[in-house]
Amino acid sequence: NAGVMQNPRHLVRRRGQEARLRCSPMKGHSHVYWYRQLPEEGLKFMVYLQKENIIDESGMPKERFSAEFPKEGPSILRIQQVVRGDSAAYFCASSPTATAKNIQYFGAGTRLSVL
Amino acid sequence: GQNIDQPTEMTATEGAIVQINCTYQTSGFNGLFWYQQHAGEAPTFLSYNVLDGLEEKGRFSSFLSRSKGYSYLLLKELQMKDSASYLCAPAGTASKLTFGTGTRLQVTL
Numbered sequence: 001n002a003g004v005m006q007n008p009r010h011l012v013r014r015r016g017q018e019a020r021l022r023c024s025p026m027k028g029h030s031h032v033y034w035y036r037q038l039p040e041e042g043l044k045f046m047v048y049l050q051k052e053n054i055i056d057e058s059g060m061p062k063e064r065f066s067a068e069f070p071k072e073g074p075s076i077l078r079i080q081q082v083v084r085g086d087s088a089a090y091f092c093a094s095s096p097t098a099t100a101k102n103i104q105y106f107g108a109g110t111r112l113s114v115l
Numbered sequence: 116g117q118n119i120d121q122p123t124e125m126t127a128t129e130g131a132i133v134q135i136n137c138t139y140q141t142s143g144f145n146g147l148f149w150y151q152q153h154a155g156e157a158p159t160f161l162s163y164n165v166l167d168g169l170e171e172k173g174r175f176s177s178f179l180s181r182s183k184g185y186s187y188l189l190l191k192e193l194q195m196k197d198s199a200s201y202l203c204a205p206a207g208t209a210s211k212l213t214f215g216t217g218t219r220l221q222v223t224l
Contacts, residue, residue, distance in 0.1 A: 004157075033211070033212070035212075035214075040216075041216060042119075042202070042214040042215050042216040042217055043158070043202070043204075043212075043214040044214070045211050045212065045213065048211060056211060058211075091157065091158070103148075103160045103163065104148075104160075104212060105160070106150075106157040106158045106159070107157055108156065108157045109156075109157060
């Protein structure tokens, strides 16, 4: 059973470009969470999605950031017009249900560098 | 809001025991997770506590006191590979995890 798959592992973008980060949850998991980790800081919740629905986006910046989890295919975190402050590690986690005791399993992350 | 406090760094000797403390203030508490994160890697699950008391799992144990907003992770028989960051994460509503900055543990010979 493959774990949570994220790609790319490393992504380099110039200021103003778009970044697309992909996350395929573990098999059988329909709940996806995105977290951002800035250098020397803790993981910060961004958004929680189920298939075709955004459940909680309270941690998403108001502009330039969007997320989706379509019926088919991976979850996508999209950052438009990237700025240097977007440079961070972005982690995706998945769980089978949304009850609190369900463990969130993390992918290896995408490290975004904005030049 | 959420507030989590852990020591930033700790150092311990191989074979020793170390306790990593975590205090938290959170709304909608639904248990507390501990994760291990090696540099440049994904966080991996260690333990989950929802009731008060001690949960033991091999060399790792975790304790929770809900009334005090306090948890600790106990690592026994330390090994070099235990050098990592340890993340305390209370679960809130809809399983949203809130992480502290983590405790960086250095195990020395």
